[in-house]
Amino acid sequence: MPTTPRFDFDTHDGTGTLRLEGDWGVHTLNAVEPSLKALETDGLTRLEADLSNVGRFDTAAAFLLDRLACRAGLESVTITHGSESMKALVAQAQALRPGPEEEAEPKQTFGLVDLLERTGRSTMRFINEGLDMLAFLGDTLTSMLMAILRPARMRWTALVSVMEDSGLDAVPIVGFLSFFVGMVIAFIGATTLSEFGATIFTVELVGIAVLREFGVILTAVILAGRTNSAFTAQIGAMRMYQEVDAMQTLGLDPMDVLVVPRAFAMLIMTPVLTLVAVLFGIGGGGFVSWVALDINPTVFFNRLQDTVPLQHFWVGMSKAPVFGMVVALIGCRQGLQVGGSVQSLGRSTTKSVVQALFSIIVIDALFAVFYMELDI
Structure with missing residues (x-):
């Protein structure tokens, strides 16, 4: 031969x-x-x-x-x-052929037909992405339910590790930023309300804004930039080095090993971080009220307790698990979609953060409409 x-x-x-x-x-x-x-x-x-x-x-x-x-x-x-x-x-x-998203983009033209074509293509991509996300949500919820029914399937070490990385280690940055956001809200309220001689209502402004919106939104945005990208990068690197394929060869389900611990960790830690953000945000507002408006901290917190209903706190806290699940789902799904190249990892990480921020804002708007209709 x-x-x-x-x-x-x-x-x-x-x-x-x-x-x-x-x-x-x-x-x-x-x-x-x-x-x-x-x-x-x-x-x-x-x-x-x-x-x-x-x-x-x-x-x-x-x-x-x-x-x-x-x-x-x-x-x-x-x-x-x-x-x-x-x-x-x-x-x-x-x-290993490049997928449609990895192929070179054709040269764009700017006629009316081309504009309509690009609009239609983008719309279909958006719809398909939403359908794939719903399918992944269903797979994740099924795996989480099986983990609850059969606790032996849960990776407890991974759960605790992710809770520490995504929750405990995020407390300083969440508290620090929330404190200054509370200060900003108080400054804006004091400047605006002073024109009407109603600076005392800064207490209500800080309380309602932080309890209802800013505490949970700020926490979710920080998690979208910090934890969401980390999930995508970690799982994406495992995809690049074929560790996920090795798991499947050993008979391990990547959903049970990689996704479920992260989803449970975010469900547990996002409300905790939201509570931290609320406390620090109100503390920042109280500090500005004390320094700039001569509102004693005792008066501030007594008025906050008397005039701000507790329902605003529960409205904000009810959003936290939803935002935590969104961050976990998008981060894990984009990580599992990483191909064999570094460019694919960077592209998926960017897409993951953008999708998480977009989803958080849209879901928060839907929550606002929902609670408004319920008069809460």
Whole structure:
């Protein structure tokens, strides 16, 4: 059997047949690659490769055959008379083709038809993304329910670790920013209400704003930028290094190992962080009221207790688990969609943060309409 690679190519009824001989490896392909690129593949409906006389056959040769199929506009190349390992290499090369989102964007034009086409394409992507997100939500809720019914499935060590990373370690930044946001709200209230001689109502402004909206929103935004991106990067790196595939080979479900602990951790820690944000936000407002408005802290907190209903606190806290679940779902889903390249990881991380921020604002608006209709 010759070691130098060579091939014969013929077509019949739209089927192209390659008969390969010799050793097809990364060190010998330079002898045949120009000839393969020069083959006429227009009009082919099927491409077959006969590997019965091939000695060595590695990944580089598999990619070369797959690129030939790509140039012919075919989904795959059919291997005949080849070993199972050869077929597996070709199948792997086909699986690593760039997806539609990774292919080069066509040059944009700016006619009316092109505008409508881009609008329709973007709309369909948005709808498909929403449907995929709902499907992932269903899978996650099912896995979480199974973990509740069968606690032995829960990865308790991973749950505690994620609670520490995403919750406990986020307390300083949540408290720090909430304190200054409370100060800003108090300054704005004092400046505006002083024109009407009603600076004492700064207490109600700070209390309602922080309890109902700013505490939970600020917590969710911090988690979207900090924890959401971390989830995507962690799981995406595992996808890049094929650790998720190794889990599946060992019979482990990535939903149980990677997604469920993060979802439970966010459900538990987001209300806790929201409570921290509320306390620090009110503390910042009370500090400004004391320094700038001469409202004694005792008077501030007594008036807050007397004039601000407790329902505002529960309205804010009711949003926290929903926002925590949104952050966990989007971060984990985008991480599981990472491909084999660093560019894919960066793209998924950016998309994850943007989707989380967008979803938080939209869901908060829906909550506002819902509570307004209930007169809460």
